[in-house]
Amino acid sequence: MTVFRLTLAIALCVLVAGSVVMAARWFSPAGRRLPACASAFGRALFRGRFLAMSRSLILEILLQFHVLRQSPVRWLAHFAIFAGFFGLFFMHALEPVLSRPYFPDYEPTLDPYQFLRNLFGAMVLLGAALALVRRLAVGRLRRISGPEDWLALGLLFAIILSGHLFDAAKTLSERSFDRMAADYLPSPAPEELEAVKAFWAASYGSVFETPPPKDPQTVEAGKELSDASCAMCHAPASSAFVTRPMVLALQPIAPEMERLRADEWLHDAHYLLFFLFIAWLPFSKFRHILTAPVSLLCRAAAGIPGEAGGPAAETRRAMALDACVHCGACSLVCSVGPSYEALADPAVLPSEKLKSLFAYWRGKPQSVRDRGRLAEGSFTCTACYRCSRICPCGIDLQDLWLASKRELNEKGPKDPYVFLRGRAEIPPPPVETLMRPRRMGAAHLPRLTGDPGTFAPCVQCSTCTSVCPVTAALGASPDDIDASPHQIMNLVRMGLRDDAIATRMVWNCVTCYKCQEFCPQGIKVADVLFELRNLAHARLRDVDFQDLGDPPRTDAATGRGA
Amino acid sequence: MKTYAYFPGCRMAYFIPRYGRALRAVFDALGVTLRDMDATCCGFPSRHQSLEASALSAVDVLARAARMGYAIMTPCKCCFGHMKIIQASLRDDARLRRDVGALARRSGDREALDAAMSADCRHLLTVLARDLGPEVIRKRSTVSLSGLTVAAHYGCHALRPSDVTCFDDPIYPTVFETVLEAAGAACAPWPQRLECCGNPLWGKNDRLALALMHRKLDGAAASGADALATACTWCQMQFEGIRLDERPPGVVGTYSPKIPSVFLAELLGLAFGLAPEALCLCGDAAAMALFSDHCQGGRDLPEILKHG
Numbered sequence: 001m002t003v004f005r006l007t008l009a010i011a012l013c014v015l016v017a018g019s020v021v022m023a024a025r026w027f028s029p030a031g032r033r034l035p036a037c038a039s040a041f042g043r044a045l046f047r048g049r050f051l052a053m054s055r056s057l058i059l060e061i062l063l064q065f066h067v068l069r070q071s072p073v074r075w076l077a078h079f080a081i082f083a084g085f086f087g088l089f090f091m092h093a094l095e096p097v098l099s100r101p102y103f104p105d106y107e108p109t110l111d112p113y114q115f116l117r118n119l120f121g122a123m124v125l126l127g128a129a130l131a132l133v134r135r136l137a138v139g140r141l142r143r144i145s146g147p148e149d150w151l152a153l154g155l156l157f158a159i160i161l162s163g164h165l166f167d168a169a170k171t172l173s174e175r176s177f178d179r180m181a182a183d184y185l186p187s188p189a190p191e192e193l194e195a196v197k198a199f200w201a202a203s204y205g206s207v208f209e210t211p212p213p214k215d216p217q218t219v220e221a222g223k224e225l226s227d228a229s230c231a232m233c234h235a236p237a238s239s240a241f242v243t244r245p246m247v248l249a250l251q252p253i254a255p256e257m258e259r260l261r262a263d264e265w266l267h268d269a270h271y272l273l274f275f276l277f278i279a280w281l282p283f284s285k286f287r288h289i290l291t292a293p294v295s296l297l298c299r300a301a302a303g304i305p306g307e308a309g310g311p312a313a314e315t316r317r318a319m320a321l322d323a324c325v326h327c328g329a330c331s332l333v334c335s336v337g338p339s340y341e342a343l344a345d346p347a348v349l350p351s352e353k354l355k356s357l358f359a360y361w362r363g364k365p366q367s368v369r370d371r372g373r374l375a376e377g378s379f380t381c382t383a384c385y386r387c388s389r390i391c392p393c394g395i396d397l398q399d400l401w402l403a404s405k406r407e408l409n410e411k412g413p414k415d416p417y418v419f420l421r422g423r424a425e426i427p428p429p430p431v432e433t434l435m436r437p438r439r440m441g442a443a444h445l446p447r448l449t450g451d452p453g454t455f456a457p458c459v460q461c462s463t464c465t466s467v468c469p470v471t472a473a474l475g476a477s478p479d480d481i482d483a484s485p486h487q488i489m490n491l492v493r494m495g496l497r498d499d500a501i502a503t504r505m506v507w508n509c510v511t512c513y514k515c516q517e518f519c520p521q522g523i524k525v526a527d528v529l530f531e532l533r534n535l536a537h538a539r540l541r542d543v544d545f546q547d548l549g550d551p552p553r554t555d556a557a558t559g560r561g562a
Numbered sequence: 563m564k565t566y567a568y569f570p571g572c573r574m575a576y577f578i579p580r581y582g583r584a585l586r587a588v589f590d591a592l593g594v595t596l597r598d599m600d601a602t603c604c605g606f607p608s609r610h611q612s613l614e615a616s617a618l619s620a621v622d623v624l625a626r627a628a629r630m631g632y633a634i635m636t637p638c639k640c641c642f643g644h645m646k647i648i649q650a651s652l653r654d655d656a657r658l659r660r661d662v663g664a665l666a667r668r669s670g671d672r673e674a675l676d677a678a679m680s681a682d683c684r685h686l687l688t689v690l691a692r693d694l695g696p697e698v699i700r701k702r703s704t705v706s707l708s709g710l711t712v713a714a715h716y717g718c719h720a721l722r723p724s725d726v727t728c729f730d731d732p733i734y735p736t737v738f739e740t741v742l743e744a745a746g747a748a749c750a751p752w753p754q755r756l757e758c759c760g761n762p763l764w765g766k767n768d769r770l771a772l773a774l775m776h777r778k779l780d781g782a783a784a785s786g787a788d789a790l791a792t793a794c795t796w797c798q799m800q801f802e803g804i805r806l807d808e809r810p811p812g813v814v815g816t817y818s819p820k821i822p823s824v825f826l827a828e829l830l831g832l833a834f835g836l837a838p839e840a841l842c843l844c845g846d847a848a849a850m851a852l853f854s855d856h857c858q859g860g861r862d863l864p865e866i867l868k869h870g
Contacts, residue, residue, distance in 0.1 A: 139670060305576065335572055335603035338622055341669050342615035380611065384602040385576035398576055409765075417610055417766055439668075440614040441661030447613075469758050469774055476773035508767055510774065511609075512758040513722035517732050526723070533610045 018282025036311035044301035056300035077130035084123030115239040166266035168246035195222035207254035288325040295323035299394035330387035347377030372545020375413035421507035429542035444538040455493035457521035464515035566635035567627040568596035584827040606644035620648035624678035633682035639794035642685040643719030696744035707746040713787035714738035745833040750787035761800035
């Protein structure tokens with residue numbers, strides 16, 4: 001027992017230490033953020049957000065109605081795990097400090113407690129099974145699920161199943177029976193003991209080395225004795241509706257289990273798995289048990305959309321990764337989901353971008369490729385606000401994206417578009433990338449720009465240039481116009497595609513389509529410009545975003561990017 | 563009763579939810595049903611990055627609308643133009659059709675391409691001017707907008723390339739003026755009405771984005787307009803959100819007068835006599851000034867706008 005107490009103590013220390021470190025990260029620098037958070041909280045309470053916060057506590061945190069509105073299946077899965085797990089936690093895990101002192105009649109093997117334990121266990125199992133099926137069945141969710149997601153589900157199953165299996169092994173065990181009989185059937189006559197064994201074998205499923213008689217008289221006699229000595233602590237087996245089928249199924253191997261002392265090590269495994277859960281909690285997605293309620297209350301206090309700046313908003317931002325349960329709800333509704341399908345860049349999806357962004361913010365080492373993907377994902381986002389509105393943990397994702405885009409453009413890795421605008425050339429991709437399987441077919445190959453027919457009718461009349469609003473803005477922004485549209489068409493016609501891509505004009509195009517509309521020869525000028533930008537982006541992906549973070553050809557005079 | 567699959571696009575929900583509410587109020591008043599779509603990105607913003615990715619987005623939106631059985635109505639010209647361009651490109655470009663079809667199949671939708679090709683995509687302006695007609699708007703307008711001169715901002719993506727978008731005459735379009743005049747407003751002769759608002763470069767090259775915007779605003783003010791009317795989310799964001807005080811250092815050119823920019827839906831709501839609460843104009847000082855002036859009499863409307 002001391003080993004268990006020691007393990008529990010260690011697990012609890014890890015839990016507390018992990019949680020403190022986590023919270024410290026939210027509030028550092030504490031001198032700035034703590035007072036701001038306290039005053040924001042006070043303001044929220046006294047300026048009418050109290051109702052919203054109470055509402056969030058009951059409807060969102062306890063009942064999770066906001067998830068029910070989004071997806072009944074997801075709600076069922078989560079609520080079953082939530083309610084079952086907390087039922088077990090308070091009634092069963094905290095038995096010595098809650099159930100026994102406050103419920104004088106409490107006995108784990110008596111109804112309603114035995115029934116409730118089975119009910120809660122069944123709820124967790126059902127919820128976890130639903131969650132597992134959903135993760136496997138929804139393609140995009142399966143693809144973004146990582147080891148942590150599967151491990152967390154596995155641990156839930158393992159804790160609950162080990163508990164029920166322990167229960168079943170104990171019921172089956174002759175040694176357990178003997179121990180109980182020694183305590184509660186003091187000096188029985190041999191035929192009395194046989195009768196009780198007969199009754200327990202018949203109604204609870206216990207298995208004995210020498211099978212007791214099965215005749216009704218003996219079983220009846222055993223029932224009377226059992227009623228007198230056992231029933232005050234043992235409800236009928238039927239209410240243990242999860243354990244009972246396990247008992248019946250395991251009966252054939254009961255002697256073997258008895259030999260291996262299965263009840264003992266299942267007991268140990270159940271405890272240790274739960275201690276593992278406690279210790280892992282602050283480092284795994286299970287931390288959302290602590291953080292999601294805080295995050296949801298913050299959302300209720302701040303309103304939607306929340307305040308954009310200030311130390312309190314920074315704290316909320318710092319909380320985001322810790323509050324995320326990686327449920328994938330945001331990534332399933334992400335409006336640029338098709339870009340994820342096409343580019344195969346996980347950082348396009350909010351749930352994955354969140355992880356990458358926090359790795360970036362916390363200064364964890366990231367490969368050039370991952371930094372490039374973070375930039376690509378960040379600037380593919382259209383800030384449509386869907387992820388923020390759906391997040392069941394109340395994370396203001398939109399605020400994160402708006403903040404991170406600003407920061408990325410300042411410190412790099414930049415918006416690939418802005419990066420490319422200042423490049424004289426992009427290095428050619430390594431040869432092996434040519435062999436890469438490509439999701440988008442031939443997207444990296446020229447379409448209009450590779451076809452001489454595209455430019456054959458061009459007479460260099462420069463109509464495209466004379467209608468171009470960017471060329472017309474030459475006076476206002478002289479550095480930005482280094483080639484006119486008809487010169488670019490001429491470059492591409494001569495096969496100097498890379499030189500065309502290196503001009504600023506290609507990247508300063510406003511896509512107004514006037515050039516194309518007014519071309520007397522029907523040349524798709526604007527579409528060609530689009531294609532040049534597409535090809536540059538494809539090349540950038542082929543070189544794995546090489547040094548996207550480095551400042552490009554500097555030119556302080558031009559706008560935000562270059 | 564006419565029904566459309568309503569596609570608001572990506573910017574509205576967060577940046578100007580007011581516009582969406584005004585639009586719904588106006589369509590309610592016109593007796594037109596707008597059905598929500600479970601989609602928010604037409605793919606236009608990723609067109610620079612990848613034609614294929616942006617086409618896949620458009621296909622997703624178009625296929626959804628086709629399966630709902632309604633034509634799309636979008637208040638965003640970029641959405642409208644992009645979806646039209648993608649429909650045409652898929653029709654003409656076998657390579658794009660093959661690659662996007664493969665992507666759609668991998669996402670589990672085998673018939674997406676066919677559904678998308680059969681979808682019908684309309685813009686707010688053509689819905690008002692052609693599907694419903696100016697007569698309907700004229701009948702519904704109870705508050706006179708006379709005395710108000712509006713500069714109609716056409717912008718780019720609905721109008722061009724005209725052979726693909728089939729929106730209006732690319733050189734002398736009239737659809738915006740038709741709607742405004744039906745609601746009782748006068749239209750300013752604004753030479754730059756077909757030019758770009760500058761928003762496509764916002765965040766990419768802010769100086770150019772502002773230079774283009776100011777050229778337009780200067781022209782609008784010179785044409786004698788009291789307000790600018792927009793019918794595109796991106797354009798409205800450019801004129802409304804990105805104001806003179808955001809002009810970065812180093813920007814040259816004349817400073818434009820503060821000429822307010824109002825959504826078409828808000829102007830129509832005003833003409834239809836809808837309550838400001840229904841239009842959610844309360845957050846918008848310029849639109850509020852228009853409204854209070856017209857409903858309570860009082861000061862000369864253009865005066866208010868000049869000070870607003």
